[in-house]
Amino acid sequence: MHHPASIDWDSARAALFEIARARLSPAVMTLTVHDAIGYVLGRDVLSPMPVPHYDSSAMDGYAVAGRSPWTLKIPDYPDDSTQNIHKLTLALAAGEATPIFTGGLIPEGCESIVRSEHARLEQQDAATLLFSEHGEPAAGKDIRRAGEELDRGALLARSGTSVTPRLAAALAVGGIDEVDVYEPVGVAVAFSGNEVITSGVPGPGEVRDAFMGAVQPMVSTLGAQVVQSRRLPDEAQAFTSWLQTTDAPVLMVTGGSSTSGVDMVRDTLAEIGATYVFESVSVRPGHPALAALLPGNRILLGLPGNPLAAYTSLYSYLPALLDGACQRELRTLPTAPLARDTQAGRGGTALILPCALNSGELTPLEHRKSHMLTAFASADALAVVPASGASAGELVGYIRL
Numbered sequence: 001m002h003h004p005a006s007i008d009w010d011s012a013r014a015a016l017f018e019i020a021r022a023r024l025s026p027a028v029m030t031l032t033v034h035d036a037i038g039y040v041l042g043r044d045v046l047s048p049m050p051v052p053h054y055d056s057s058a059m060d061g062y063a064v065a066g067r068s069p070w071t072l073k074i075p076d077y078p079d080d081s082t083q084n085i086h087k088l089t090l091a092l093a094a095g096e097a098t099p100i101f102t103g104g105l106i107p108e109g110c111e112s113i114v115r116s117e118h119a120r121l122e123q124q125d126a127a128t129l130l131f132s133e134h135g136e137p138a139a140g141k142d143i144r145r146a147g148e149e150l151d152r153g154a155l156l157a158r159s160g161t162s163v164t165p166r167l168a169a170a171l172a173v174g175g176i177d178e179v180d181v182y183e184p185v186g187v188a189v190a191f192s193g194n195e196v197i198t199s200g201v202p203g204p205g206e207v208r209d210a211f212m213g214a215v216q217p218m219v220s221t222l223g224a225q226v227v228q229s230r231r232l233p234d235e236a237q238a239f240t241s242w243l244q245t246t247d248a249p250v251l252m253v254t255g256g257s258s259t260s261g262v263d264m265v266r267d268t269l270a271e272i273g274a275t276y277v278f279e280s281v282s283v284r285p286g287h288p289a290l291a292a293l294l295p296g297n298r299i300l301l302g303l304p305g306n307p308l309a310a311y312t313s314l315y316s317y318l319p320a321l322l323d324g325a326c327q328r329e330l331r332t333l334p335t336a337p338l339a340r341d342t343q344a345g346r347g348g349t350a351l352i353l354p355c356a357l358n359s360g361e362l363t364p365l366e367h368r369k370s371h372m373l374t375a376f377a378s379a380d381a382l383a384v385v386p387a388s389g390a391s392a393g394e395l396v397g398y399i400r401l
């Protein structure tokens with residue numbers, strides 16, 4: 001029996017990242033900033049203006065010039081309270097003041113702001129005089145300057161960045177209406193397993209499907225899009241024809257990946273002229289996971305049939321593939337300390353463990369064998385424990401779920 005060469009988990013991710021970067025090039029489309037939420041920027045976004053774009057008051061109060069007391073000048077405010085009064089200003093000479101609101105345009109001649117709670121007004125003959133109860137304000141006090149956050153033409157967001165609602169808000173403030181984003185990478189998924197049933201309580205020798213219906217939203221959470229999803233019989237010819245005729249940049253199959261010689265995926269790959277990106281990974285669960293380059297610059301991800309192994313593999317490899325496709329850096333994992341000593345996997349491999357993440361600490365959950373899903377269902381993160389194992393308190397990388 002052929003024993004496929006295993007590579008370590010980091011190398012598997014790096015190899016997939018490289019092949020996706022070289023072979024996939026998702027199209028770029030233009031969307032409004034808010035429709036672009038959930039997509040990945042396909043081009044840098046430069047600021048069309050300085051941010052903030054004008055000098056404004058940071059406080060409600062009075063714009064002043066020169067030293068106190070200041071003679072108050074009041075603009076003609078419109079009766080219509082829906083009007084924008086932020087633009088209504090009166091130029092100031094030394095010794096003058098005018099009311100201003102937070103965000104109001106700084107009038108010509110203004111040197112600083114006296115906050116309303118520090119202001120005292122006194123009527124003297126026809127004039128209203130303004131005094132500051134906080135002493136003379138320093139020059140520039142409570143004035144927010146144009147460009148203090150970004151210069152005109154500065155990078156607002158880099159290509160490859162995911163558009164979150166937070167980024168959309170920052171882009172809108174920067175005066176951006178539309179951005180260029182990558183079309184999500186299309187993923188065709190095939191689920192194998194003649195023993196799999198799709199409804200009801202399974203009898204002995206049958207299993208209820210762990211994938212269909214869950215993989216699709218998971219793939220979109222990870223930033224790609226399922227474009228086709230089907231069941232395949234455990235039959236080499238059906239699998240070969242699916243591989244040959246499916247026109248999607250990424251193909252993903254669950255099950256049939258085992259290295260025992262009774263599973264169909266590996267036998268078929270050589271036949272259709274595929275080359276392995278990796279054949280097997282030194283990690284548990286999920287060592288039979290594989291990736292291959294198919295004719296036509298398509299990439300196949302073979303996920304093991306055991307449900308937890310399939311999902312840990314999906315979360316391990318699809319993000320690396322998408323980082324490559326979107327021409328950005330391969331993401332590095334955040335780290336956190338393990339709550340207890342953890343041994344390496346059987347045969348000295350790395351381990352991927354469903355964990356709770358509490359107070360910054362990763363606690364491995366019970367029921368995490370590769371055919372079990374309850375720990376994964378409630379986990380906050382998948383910890384990646386190195387092949388050497390890790391002691392309590394040691395930092396390990398993790399994937400946030």
Ligand SMILES: Nc1nc2c(c(=O)[nH]1)N[C@H]1C(S)=C(S)[C@@H](COP(=O)(O)OP(=O)(O)OC[C@H]3O[C@@H](n4cnc5c(N)ncnc54)[C@H](O)[C@@H]3O)O[C@H]1N2
Binds near residue numbers: 256285303
């Ligand atoms: N002799 C060996 N046997 C196995 C090895 C090995 O190295 N030598 N590896 C084991 C490991 S580890 C895994 S993981 C699995 C990989 O199996 P396959 O990818 O070939 O998947 P299947 O054999 O089709 O299924 C395995 C397991 O998963 C269940 N399954 C499959 N699809 C579904 C589904 N949609 N929903 C729920 N459960 C599913 C299937 O019934 C099996 O129980 O091989 C080990 N064996």
Ligand code: MOO
Binds near residue numbers: 285288289306309371
């Ligand atoms: O490695 Mo298997 O993938 O343990 O379940």
